[in-house]
Amino acid sequence: MPKTFIFGQGQKAFVPNYLFTRMQKVILMSSDAVRFAMWLSDLNSLPEITVPPGYTLRTYRDGDAAAWCRIMSGQVGQWTVERFYTDVHDQPVFRPDGLFFAVHDDTPVATACAWWIPEKYGADVGILHMVATDPAHRSRGLGRAVSLSVIRFLAAQGMRACVLSTTSQRLAAIRLYLSLGFEPELDTPEIRALWPDILRAIGNREIAETKN
Numbered sequence: 497m498p499k500t501f502i503f504g505q506g507q508k509a510f511v512p513n514y515l516f517t518r519m520q521k522v523i524l525m526s527s528d529a530v531r532f533a534m535w536l537s538d539l540n541s542l543p544e545i546t547v548p549p550g551y552t553l554r555t556y557r558d559g560d561a562a563a564w565c566r567i568m569s570g571q572v573g574q575w576t577v578e579r580f581y582t583d584v585h586d587q588p589v590f591r592p593d594g595l596f597f598a599v600h601d602d603t604p605v606a607t608a609c610a611w612w613i614p615e616k617y618g619a620d621v622g623i624l625h626m627v628a629t630d631p632a633h634r635s636r637g638l639g640r641a642v643s644l645s646v647i648r649f650l651a652a653q654g655m656r657a658c659v660l661s662t663t664s665q666r667l668a669a670i671r672l673y674l675s676l677g678f679e680p681e682l683d684t685p686e687i688r689a690l691w692p693d694i695l696r697a698i699g700n701r702e703i704a705e706t707k708n
Contacts, residue, residue: 622650
């Protein structure tokens, strides 16, 4: 079994790699979250969208606000219907056809939204925004499906790139974004220091070694 050496107080311990990865996850989750951006520069070679049996994809409809808040709350802040209308629905950049849901038994269980901040990124950069999956429906590829739906929507709008914002503690999300081709913007000392540990914690050990 592969092992990792840990040194401390003049002693050397042999730790199985799977346990070392768990230790790194605990350390990352107990540290302060560091926010950083990830970029996808190629919107022309996107993978196909696949949805598991029993689920379908659709866009926002009137009356979906409460379901959206239920999915998001506790994962990306706390949301009420009133806040959704103020901060999302009633914003000039909101597009109902750019807010996607994965639906199970007519109930939305995962979501992602297209967004824009042209004054920050320019008019030709779209944002993959507000990605979340109901915990009861995780590990089915739904986050990937709704994320790809947003990215394909942005590509159809003529965007040249897609950006997102996440934090160092959202390990499952970071793994998803890397699998979609996003690359981190390591623009602060904090995220540069954490990035190799993040990669090891999500299982990308070979990549992590090249980043040291």
